[in-house]
Amino acid sequence: MGVQDHTESKLEPSVVLTGFAKESNGPSIGLVDIGVCHSAFLFRVALPSIKNDQSKLKCEIQRDGKVIIQGMITQGTGLLQEQSSKCKMIVEKFCSPGPFTISFNLPGPVDPRLFSPNFRPDGILEVVVMRNRNPSAPVDAWAPLS
Incomplete structure (x- = not known):
């Protein structure tokens, strides 16, 4: 039997953005890639x-x-201050500051106790989580990423 079936090969995650992630006029927040292997999702x-x-x-x-990801955008003010000068931005492409939530579903059940998050310096959150092989897994899990 193959590791991957046809439904997983055409997976298009439904991603829900709230807060400033939804309202952002800057770089896209919440773009999601999902990888599938025999024992885990990435x-x-x-x-x-x-x-x-x-x-x-x-x-x-x-x-x-x-999966639910929450955080705070801390950059993106309408003023730029450089030593003795203040500049008001007339073109703003960066995200507005404020709270955000991103949620989506992986293609199957997981063991939430067995996940490994890595927040890369390039602004990509990369997570490996093990598939659930025990349907009676007791709890959901969360982790601060700081």
């Missing part, structure tokens, strides 16, 4: 303008495969 989420040390980034993974 997903990557684009989080440009997010700084891990300032954003209070949190990733929650539920047993049914639902």
Whole structure:
């Protein structure tokens, strides 16, 4: 039997954005890639303008495969201050500051206790989570990413 079936090969995740991730006029927040292998799922989420040390980034993974990512966009003010000068931005392409939530579903159940998040310096959140081989797994899990 093959590792991957035809439904997984055409997976198009339904991603829900709320808060400033939805209203952003800057680089796209919440672009999601999902990889599937025999024992795990890998997903990557684009989080440009997010700084891990300032954003209070949190990733929650539920047993049914639902992923919820929450955080705070801390950059993107309408003023730029450089030593003695203040400049008002007339073109703003960066994300507006404020809270955001990104949620989507993985293609199957997972063991939320067994996940490994990595927030890369290029603004990509990369997570590996093990598929659920035990349908009676007791709890959902979340982790702060700081």
